[in-house]
Amino acid sequence: MRKPRRHAAEHDLLEALDQAGCPVCRLAGEAVDAFLQSICYEQVNDLELREQLRTEGGFCPEHARRFLAQPNGPLATAIVYRDVLVNAARRLERDGALRQDGGRPRTGVRSLLAALLGERGRSDRLAHNAPRPCVACRAWSEAEERHLTTLCARVTDAAVAARYRAADGLCLLHLERALDADHPGAGVLARAALAGLSGLVNELDVYIRKHDYRFRPERWDGGEDVPARAVERAVGR
Ligand SMILES: [Zn+2]
Ligand SMILES: [Zn+2]
Structure with missing residues (x-):
């Protein structure tokens, strides 16, 4: 079974x-x-x-x-x-x-x-x-441990790694857990996080710049959810 x-x-x-x-x-x-x-x-x-x-x-x-x-x-x-x-x-x-x-x-x-x-x-x-x-809380901990272990094991597969890189990826709390546990796929996750985080930082820069009165756009064209996504990336859901 x-x-x-x-x-x-x-x-x-x-x-x-x-x-x-x-x-x-x-x-x-x-x-x-x-x-x-x-x-x-x-x-x-x-x-x-x-x-x-x-x-x-x-x-x-x-x-x-x-x-x-x-x-x-x-x-x-x-x-x-x-x-x-x-x-x-x-x-x-x-x-x-x-x-x-x-x-x-x-x-x-x-x-x-x-x-x-x-x-x-x-x-x-x-x-x-x-x-x-x-x-x-205990049900949550068991599930997060189980899924994090599965992810770390599977992400060493090239196809899964490509799919992971195309997605948002782990929040920092879960990335830290993966690195702490020294799982085999932790290196792949860390490299993907570096690329993903710089993209998110760029989005935050754009968001902050839009709030500068000198550059304020006529109307928003997406990106309103960037601050919330930054928080979720940092501390999870
Ligand atoms: Zn609880
Ligand atoms: Zn998470």
């Missing part, structure tokens, strides 16, 4: 190369949407997953919003976050975070928040405003 799955992964990758933006960001995003949809449609009654979401305080902020935005997401969100909120109320009672006499919370505000949000609300995370990875 391994071979067909590998071919499917390669097929997805080659298709993603023909789309705009970083192919790994795109494929990982699609994998997360498929994961969230499967929770909406099938697994919202999966007791193990619901328990996991309950103890972890639901999804991270980004994936909570993405879950809500899925088709059928509002109902699934209602079910999952009812668990989360009920659990928060139980923690407040059980941990005795509030005094019976209505005085100040016995514990500090930070540990009170940690109690409310469960594992997601650990005080060190709150202090740095860095949410703990959620189940969907």
Whole structure:
């Protein structure tokens, strides 16, 4: 069974190369949407997953919003976050975070928040405003690792390399990951990035020049999306 799955992964990758933006960001995003949809449609009654979401305080902020935005997401969100909120109320009672006499919370505000949000609300995370990875974050990481490894292996093939060079290519975060891992195809990716980045810098120069009142054109002729594409190239999607 391994071979067909590998071919499917390669097929997805080659298709993603023909789309705009970083192919790994795109494929990982699609994998997360498929994961969230499967929770909406099938697994919202999966007791193990619901328990996991309950103890972890639901999804991270980004994936909570993405879950809500899925088709059928509002109902699934209602079910999952009812668990989360009920659990928060139980923690407040059980941990005795509030005094019976209505005085100040016995514990500090930070540990009170940690109690409310469960594992997601650990005080060190709150202090740095860095949410703990959620189940969907882990689905994202697995998918990005899988697709990045496939890309690095396949891009050593001349035909795939040509197709890669004709596309937008990896965002810098994923390029850095490929170089860090010292994958066999990382050199091909780095050389393609050099050429692609200089093209994008030229487009940014044109965009910036268009905003100079001395050269401002009568009307835009494309290129309005250049700043957004520059951000996406730098930090992914
Ligand atoms: Zn990316
Ligand atoms: Zn997440």
